[in-house]
Amino acid sequence: MTSARERPTLEEVARRAGVSRATVSRVVNGSTTVAPPIQEAVRRAVRELGYVPNLAARTLVTQRTDSIALVLPETATRVFSDDPLFPGIVRGVSQELEAADRQLVLMMAGSAASHDRIERYAMGRHVDGVMFASMHGMDPLPGALARIGMPAVCSGRPLGRPAVPYVDIDHVAGVASAVRHLLDAGRQRIATIAGPQDMVAGIERLAGYREALRDSHRRSIVAVGDFTRESGAIAMRHLLDDDPKLDAVFVASDLMADGALRTLREVGRRVPADVAVIGFDDAEFARYTDPPLTTVRQPIIEIGREMVRLLLRLAEGEPVEEALILPTHLVVRDSG
Amino acid sequence: MTSARERPTLEEVARRAGVSRATVSRVVNGSTTVAPPIQEAVRRAVRELGYVPNLAARTLVTQRTDSIALVLPETATRVFSDDPLFPGIVRGVSQELEAADRQLVLMMAGSAASHDRIERYAMGRHVDGVMFASMHGMDPLPGALARIGMPAVCSGRPLGRPAVPYVDIDHVAGVASAVRHLLDAGRQRIATIAGPQDMVAGIERLAGYREALRDSHRRSIVAVGDFTRESGAIAMRHLLDDDPKLDAVFVASDLMADGALRTLREVGRRVPADVAVIGFDDAEFARYTDPPLTTVRQPIIEIGREMVRLLLRLAEGEPVEEALILPTHLVVRDSG
DNA sequence: CGCGTTTGTGAGAGCGCTCCCACGGTCGGG
DNA sequence: CCCGACCGTGGGAGCGCTCTCACAAACGCG
Numbered sequence: 001m002t003s004a005r006e007r008p009t010l011e012e013v014a015r016r017a018g019v020s021r022a023t024v025s026r027v028v029n030g031s032t033t034v035a036p037p038i039q040e041a042v043r044r045a046v047r048e049l050g051y052v053p054n055l056a057a058r059t060l061v062t063q064r065t066d067s068i069a070l071v072l073p074e075t076a077t078r079v080f081s082d083d084p085l086f087p088g089i090v091r092g093v094s095q096e097l098e099a100a101d102r103q104l105v106l107m108m109a110g111s112a113a114s115h116d117r118i119e120r121y122a123m124g125r126h127v128d129g130v131m132f133a134s135m136h137g138m139d140p141l142p143g144a145l146a147r148i149g150m151p152a153v154c155s156g157r158p159l160g161r162p163a164v165p166y167v168d169i170d171h172v173a174g175v176a177s178a179v180r181h182l183l184d185a186g187r188q189r190i191a192t193i194a195g196p197q198d199m200v201a202g203i204e205r206l207a208g209y210r211e212a213l214r215d216s217h218r219r220s221i222v223a224v225g226d227f228t229r230e231s232g233a234i235a236m237r238h239l240l241d242d243d244p245k246l247d248a249v250f251v252a253s254d255l256m257a258d259g260a261l262r263t264l265r266e267v268g269r270r271v272p273a274d275v276a277v278i279g280f281d282d283a284e285f286a287r288y289t290d291p292p293l294t295t296v297r298q299p300i301i302e303i304g305r306e307m308v309r310l311l312l313r314l315a316e317g318e319p320v321e322e323a324l325i326l327p328t329h330l331v332v333r334d335s336g
Numbered sequence: 337m338t339s340a341r342e343r344p345t346l347e348e349v350a351r352r353a354g355v356s357r358a359t360v361s362r363v364v365n366g367s368t369t370v371a372p373p374i375q376e377a378v379r380r381a382v383r384e385l386g387y388v389p390n391l392a393a394r395t396l397v398t399q400r401t402d403s404i405a406l407v408l409p410e411t412a413t414r415v416f417s418d419d420p421l422f423p424g425i426v427r428g429v430s431q432e433l434e435a436a437d438r439q440l441v442l443m444m445a446g447s448a449a450s451h452d453r454i455e456r457y458a459m460g461r462h463v464d465g466v467m468f469a470s471m472h473g474m475d476p477l478p479g480a481l482a483r484i485g486m487p488a489v490c491s492g493r494p495l496g497r498p499a500v501p502y503v504d505i506d507h508v509a510g511v512a513s514a515v516r517h518l519l520d521a522g523r524q525r526i527a528t529i530a531g532p533q534d535m536v537a538g539i540e541r542l543a544g545y546r547e548a549l550r551d552s553h554r555r556s557i558v559a560v561g562d563f564t565r566e567s568g569a570i571a572m573r574h575l576l577d578d579d580p581k582l583d584a585v586f587v588a589s590d591l592m593a594d595g596a597l598r599t600l601r602e603v604g605r606r607v608p609a610d611v612a613v614i615g616f617d618d619a620e621f622a623r624y625t626d627p628p629l630t631t632v633r634q635p636i637i638e639i640g641r642e643m644v645r646l647l648l649r650l651a652e653g654e655p656v657e658e659a660l661i662l663p664t665h666l667v668v669r670d671s672g
Numbered sequence: 673c674g675c676g677t678t679t680g681t682g683a684g685a686g687c688g689c690t691c692c693c694a695c696g697g698t699c700g701g702g
Numbered sequence: 703c704c705c706g707a708c709c710g711t712g713g714g715a716g717c718g719c720t721c722t723c724a725c726a727a728a729c730g731c732g
Contacts, residue, residue: 007460007461009717009718009719010718010719010720011718011719019681019682020681020682020683021682021683021718021719021720022681022682022683022720022721023680023681023682025719025720025721026680026681026720029720033679033680033681034680034681035679035680035681038680038681050459052456052459052460052461053460053718053719054396054460054717054718054719055392055460055462055719056391056392056393056395056396056401056717056718056719057392057396057687057717057718057719057720058718058719058720059392059687059719060390060392060393060396060686060687060688060689060717060718060719060720061686061687061718061719061720061721062687062719062720062721063687065392067441074427086423087422087423090442091410091444094442094443094444095444098444098450098453103441103443103457103462104441104442104443105403105439105440105441105442106426106430106440106441106442107430107439107440108427108430108431108434114434117434120388121439123386123388124343124388124389124390124391125343125390126391126439229621229624258621258624259624262624262626265626285565285594285621288565288594288595288598290598290601290626345687345688345689346688346689346690347688347689355711355712356711356712356713357688357689357690357712357713358690358691358711358712358713358714359710359711359712361689361690361691362690362710362711365690369709369710369711370710370711371710371711374710374711389688389689390687390688390689391689392687392688392689393687393688393689393690393717394688394689394690395689395717396687396688396689396690396716396717396718396719397688397689397690397691397716397717398689398690398691398717399717673732674731674732675730675731675732676729676730676731677728677729677730677731678727678728678729678730679726679727679728679729680725680726680727680728681724681725681726681727682723682724682725682726683722683723683724683725684721684722684723684724685720685721685722685723686719686720686721687718687719687720688717689716689717690715690716690717691714691715691716692713692714692715693712693713693714693715694711694712694713694714695710695711695712695713696709696710696711696712697708697709697710697711698707698708698709698710699706699707699708699709700705700706700707700708701704701705701706701707702703702704702705702706
């Protein structure tokens, strides 16, 4: 309520409450070793003065910043600018961080320059920890940070032997449920549109498809996209060229599935009558495609939240599991 | 390259370079009053030690944090979880902030509690400025911050008399271009699906529609949605009930336009043969609807960038214009 | 009733940085 | 050739906080 230009300091609160700076600090930081009447007096002074702690000063001595960085590859928002994963992760992360009273510093990793910038920033200990979302390939940054003692976690298992803890979903089981659903519906020729093979999600979902098909002694029919709608549309054409008789396709992302749907419409195949389509992600728009898309839902918000929990525990020095694998489940709509 | 647990301080760099702390500070901060050979020596010491300035210490004395908050209403990512605006704004903001070597602190404004939290955070001067994106109604926060001297800007003209500078697009002109296009194509009965009337974008686009129609002496046919796909689908039904003969509809957002397209398909109207549809935003997915959506493009990335520029100038104490209105343009595809 | 122990509070140092001011050296003008 | 102006550098204070340590007061025990 005070409109004083100058912010009050601990000193002033102390003077007003008639105690020492140390005591005010104790009250502000929730120490219980302060006598109740004094606590009350301090709290009143804080309220009256509109005191807000100076985080910079606190950070200087505690060496903690109470803020956490979330690093996103710029492609996550450029190429996939309507990718549902990005907002979902951010929301989950925000929620959990808010609960823990930490700040979120968002960093886009586009160029090599920004890569460097992030490294310097983290190395400079300007944050207490770093989260990486859906990085491509085997980025050395998470490992490098972990090595210098900066807490780091990833969403999506890092390629290579994981240098940092991560949270991911059970891609293989998710795909298996989709393929099983197709099989149960009596589909004979089940193709797949896979994601990029330099991303774990792309690799694992393809592996899951292969595995599931092998169990049913069927031939695999594969085309590879890059998780964009456009690539899904193109891949669908290739698939149709390869096997005009295919009657189902598991697509590794909803965005690509939407593209596939478009191609199918264009070439006059009915969905699901002629070809069943199942996507992956359960993006918001999946309920609104034509026909509404059957898809494997991944708990994207939860992934964000778990990343934060993992990171916070890591930062506390607690022991953490190396990986946290979240379940998926099939959302059956009309496309397959 | 050093893997020393302890980060080097200015002091150590100074010792290594054989100069004083003050001189190192000057070099690090780019002061030109240091003799070239000394500059070089300092820079070498910085490099060898892997020195990174401690931002907290710097902030403590300079009172600048070099970071900027971006506040997003949680609805922007919940209800509109595939709203193209959110990632777009974030990208634009990130790009510009990176260029200015500032950090982005992202804050979701969901509950009243978080509202309070944001206020305290900003009031505590933990950031140098605050940007608000697509806030609902007449949020008092921007004005409150401005009043206590915290630089603040909005995207989208705030309702009421604007308390802070803002960047927005020319909604009316954008809508006018859409309606004119419809008129030029010979459409007779042009309806609209408006956005929520507690958001400027909703209000202005409806006003633009009314204005454009009035000029052509046509009757307006209005239904109101809330910018979601679902509401667009429902609104389209209402419109069809109100005037079964309508042959065009201007929809205030692409998401709602997508919903409208679905309804039209369901009731058997062909687009654009029977009914032309024009959206607003030019979301990524607009190119992939069936048929591809004609829409009014708004430069969303640019809006983010301009917000940052405006805010930075405000923070420098430079005079800034009260509003920055960016142009839109019609992207003609197949739907209208 | 005096002792040690516990409990609550205050004094003071110091986190790493910037910036003001003082100081020594170099230069130009009278 | 001496003195004032000027430029580059170092010394030192202090930003607002936490935390260790010392200390005073209150307690329980023999």
